[in-house]
Structure formats: structure tokens, C-alpha cells
Amino acid sequence: MYSQYQLADMYTINPATAAKGLNLLADEGILYKKRGLGMFVSSEAKEKILFKRKNQTLKRLVEEVVLEANRLQVSNEELLSMIKALQTKEGNQ
Amino acid sequence: MKIIECRDISKMYFRQKALEQLTFSIEENKITGLIGRNGAGKTTLLKLISGFIKPTAGEIKVFSEQPFNNLFVSANSILVDDSMSFPAALNLGDIMDAAAAFYSNWHQPLAEGLLDYFSLEKYKYHNRLSKGQTSTFNMIIGLASRCPLTLFDEPTIGMDAAVRKDFYRALLKDYLAFPRTIVLSSHHLEEIEHLLEDVLLIKNGQCLLHLPIYDVxxxxxxxxxxxxxxxxxxxxxxxxxxxxxxxxxxxxxxxxxxxxxxxxxxxxxxxxxxxxxxxxxxxxxxxxxxxxxxxxxxxxx
Structure with a gap:
């Protein structure tokens, strides 16, 4: 993993901010520290990120879609067919 | 280690209060943003820290010494603002030579590189530069001197958007290469927040908050x-x-x-x-x- 100083240079941010980001990822077990060597990506990192994105990000997006559909009085069938149409289109690519 | 320590400092200009019982301290090698509205006391505070003026009351310590009339503080700190006065007889190259002689950490390659990048010529005179060029040159002196305590008071006044962006990047890159204590005052927090570790917010001469930028x-x-x-x-x-x-x-x-x-x-x-x-x-x-x-x-x- 890049060090806090490399990240600071890459994104023009304060190294303390970069360190904060790395520590947040370490707290979640996505990164781990090796004393004197730096931060490394843990073996379960991918699994953890996928789980989080599915259960937080995607869930919230779906909630928003359903809310907006209700506001616009779009029926469940219509909403599902819209999603299916999009899925077939994406699938063809 | 604490580089700046202010305890209950007040500053009066005649009967006008500029600072009122301000107390805070700044740790070594942090970049702090000094934020406040017009007339909040930012410039007064920076002048007190640099020892240009004396507080009316209270105690101020820079490198554990009183900054007023103090050569040690002068040699280890620099205040960059739009009113930096340089002798009119010296051209930009001469000014750089003088700064190199005074500041022990002066980094000539950086000064030359920045001067060339921003298309400033050494034979030009400081009082003939445009507003933006003056700020750019002052900023170059501020960065290249690599003072353990570097203070910038509204350093981007007059700079165009491209130069401002380059300055912020240059500041961060040289800070990474040579960590030091930096205080940066600005009205435009959104422009500098990515560079900062802490924010010191003052209002009517008093400290409103002093927190990591993340908390703000x-x-x-x-x-x-x-x-x-x-x-x-x-x-x-x-x-x-x-x-x-x-x-x-x-x-x-x-x-x-x-x-x-x-x-x-x-x-x-x-x-x-x-x-x-x-x-x-x-x-x-x-x-x-x-x-x-x-x-x-x-x-x-």
C-alpha cells in the first residue's frame, strides 16, 4: 500500500489526512500494519469491500430509487421492467 | 513540541481592540489554516508571532522565546504577505542572494526552479512587478527559505487561478520534502482545506475554535x-x-x-x-x- 506521504503527494492532501484514511481502512480490517514496513492489503480486503458496497452503498441507492418511484407514482411492475431493460442492455455490451 | 504558544494575548491599536485574550498553541510540523472574516485579527496575530509588533497584554512564545526584537526568532521564521518590503536598489536576484545569506535552510535550486517556472527574471525589480507577480515572488522567498516556522498571510492575493493552484501544490510538495510548521491565513478555506491539518478560527480577536480540519x-x-x-x-x-x-x-x-x-x-x-x-x-x-x-x-x- 502507498504510504501516507506518497498518498499526500498523489492527491495534494495533508499527510495527516492521508494517515487518517489509512487508519480508517485498517480499523475495518481492509489494511493491516507491519511494523517498520508499512501498510498492506489484507487477504479478506476484497470480500469486505464487496460486502460493504452491497449492504450499504447499493442498498441506499435502491432505497432512493424506490422512494423516487413512489413519488412519481411509478408502479412496481413498471419499475422492475425498467431495471430489467437496463440489465439486458448492459448484458449485451 | 509546541512552536507557538499564546496565552491571553491582547492587542490594542490606540483604543481599538484587535485581539482580545487569545489563547492557543501550535505543534511542530503541522500546517494550520488561520481563518476569520475581514478584520478578525489574522494579520495582527501573524505580526505578533513574527515579532513585528508587541502584544498589549498577555504572553507569546515562539520557539520558547519572546518573538519581539529577537534575532533567533527572526532567523527561524518568515512572514510572507503582500507588504513585504525589500530595498528598492536590489533586483530579484540580489534579494534572493540576501535571503540565502540570512536563512540557513535556504534552498537555492527550489528558488531558481520556481522563479524560472513562473517566468520571473532575476534582473527585474520588486517594485516594478505586477500585483500577482509580487505575490508570486514573495511566495517563492517564503518557500525557498524553508524556515522552521513559515507564516503566509493571504499569500494568493492577486495571483491568477493557475498560479494559486501551482502554489498550493508547491507548498505541499516542499512540506513533504522538508517538514516545517506552517500557518496559512486565507478567506478561502475551500481552496486550502486539502492542505491543512488543523484550523484556527478567530472572530473579533478571539479564538473561536482550534480543531483538526476533519472535525470541522x-x-x-x-x-x-x-x-x-x-x-x-x-x-x-x-x-x-x-x-x-x-x-x-x-x-x-x-x-x-x-x-x-x-x-x-x-x-x-x-x-x-x-x-x-x-x-x-x-x-x-x-x-x-x-x-x-x-x-x-x-x-x-
């Missing part, structure tokens, strides 16, 4: 939507800022600690828009002069 970004949330729903959701909560939008919509700002995550999610489901408040806006709300919003001026007539 997380401090407030904004709620926007129908007045009736906002009233219902936000009842008994302290509102920091309020602006009506049309007759039945409202925009309100409150401290994040006032509302729980569940409350906010509930509010979102009822159709209110919840957004984080960026650090710059948070500071504007905190330094509100208590005269309402700008719309009030127009609504009176």
Missing part, C-alpha cells in the same frame, strides 16, 4: 425542504443558520451532534434533503456577525 468538516449538517416538515423534524433543535426559500421551503443548518443517524434517516424519508456542510461554510456560519442574512437587508425595504 464533520461538524454541521444542512437540512433543506418543506417548512412544515422541517419544523416537525427539527423541533427543539438549535439552528445555527436559517434561510427561507420562497414561502414554504427552508434551509437550516445544525450541529451534527444535535441529531442522531436514525433521526436523519427518518427526515430523509419524509422528503427533506440532508447534506454535510463543508468546512468553509461551517466557518462562515460560526463567524456570523449576528446581523441575520444578506436577504434581510433587502427585505427591510
Amino acid at each position: 468538516k464533520e461538524m454541521m449538517i444542512s437540512v433543506e425542504g418543506k417548512l412544515a416538515i422541517a419544523d416537525q423534524v427539527l423541533q427543539e433543535k438549535e439552528i445555527i443558520y436559517e434561510q427561507s426559500i420562497g414561502t414554504n421551503h427552508v434551509h437550516r443548518v445544525l450541529l451534527r451532534e444535535e441529531a442522531s443517524v436514525e433521526e436523519l434517516q427518518g427526515a430523509e424519508r419524509m422528503g427533506l434533503k440532508i447534506r454535510p456542510v463543508n468546512a468553509s461554510d461551517a466557518c462562515v456560519y460560526l463567524t456570523d456577525k449576528g446581523k441575520g442574512v444578506i436577504d434581510d437587508v433587502f427585505n427591510k425595504n
